[in-house]
Amino acid sequence: MSFNRVLSVEADPYPFEFEPAKCALLIIDMQRDFLEPGGFGEMLGNDVSQLRRTIQPNKELLAAWRSAGLPVLHTREGHRADLADLPPSKKIRGKGKTTIGDAGPMGRILIRGEAGHDIIPELYPIAGEPVIDKPGKGAFFATDLHAILQNRCITHLVVTGVTTEVCVNTTVREANDRGYECLVPADCVGSYFPEFHEMGLKMIKAQAGIFGWVSDSASILAALG
Numbered sequence: 118m119s120f121n122r123v124l125s126v127e128a129d130p131y132p133f134e135f136e137p138a139k140c141a142l143l144i145i146d147m148q149r150d151f152l153e154p155g156g157f158g159e160m161l162g163n164d165v166s167q168l169r170r171t172i173q174p175n176k177e178l179l180a181a182w183r184s185a186g187l188p189v190l191h192t193r194e195g196h197r198a199d200l201a202d203l204p205p206s207k208k209i210r211g212k213g214k215t216t217i218g219d220a221g222p223m224g225r226i227l228i229r230g231e232a233g234h235d236i237i238p239e240l241y242p243i244a245g246e247p248v249i250d251k252p253g254k255g256a257f258f259a260t261d262l263h264a265i266l267q268n269r270c271i272t273h274l275v276v277t278g279v280t281t282e283v284c285v286n287t288t289v290r291e292a293n294d295r296g297y298e299c300l301v302p303a304d305c306v307g308s309y310f311p312e313f314h315e316m317g318l319k320m321i322k323a324q325a326g327i328f329g330w331v332s333d334s335a336s337i338l339a340a341l342g
């Protein structure tokens with residue numbers, strides 16, 4: 118593949134065009150505690166199958182991205198072991214019995230270094246793929262993501278992961294305000310709530326692409342060739 122050739126992906130509201138070398142795959146928070154049966158997400162009563170359907174399409178997209186030699190980045194939502202970066206509001210919101218930093222089914226909940234905080238084995242990062250540890254929902258807040266992308270001359274992002282209306286949407290909005298063009302493949306993002314997933318995608322592509330584009334992994338794979 119010529120890295121400077123412009124590729125075109127069938128997408129809503131119109132085709133998404135990008136130069137491969139300037140387009141990163143940004144995989145949001147595919148962490149064990151959000152996706153695995155027995156993790157924190159399921160402990161809260163969520164249906165993890167809604168998120169697990171994204172694993173296979175993400176695997177295929179990640180494999181294609183890697184074999185084309187294109188940039189990949191991963192994020193993880195979580196906090197310092199001493200909780201110094203955890204806003205008190207985030208700690209107490211919901212009045213749950215078990216909250217961030219407490220002992221959970223796979224170690225301390227959303228604490229860096231704990232088993233549940235790590236990325237699922239199916240999509241585990243390899244050498245050369247930056248992992249962005251983020252304390253918030255958006256991947257740009259209090260992280261070095263923007264600097265890393267700028268240093269690599271990246272202008273376009275394919276954003277996948279979980280959850281559609283929370284960390285994916287927040288990240289796409291943050292990226293849009295920083296001048297990035299974002300494409301979201303619908304089958305590679307998921308929510309515990311199908312109606313929020315659907316609306317989260319509609320919000321991105323509404324008003325002629327107010328925040329970006331929506332497509333699917335098959336269309337992106339077809340464009341990569």
Ligand code: TIU
Binds near residue numbers: 145280285
């Ligand atoms: N990664 C992410 O979306 N974090 C969340 O807390 N999502 C929920 O939907 N709760």
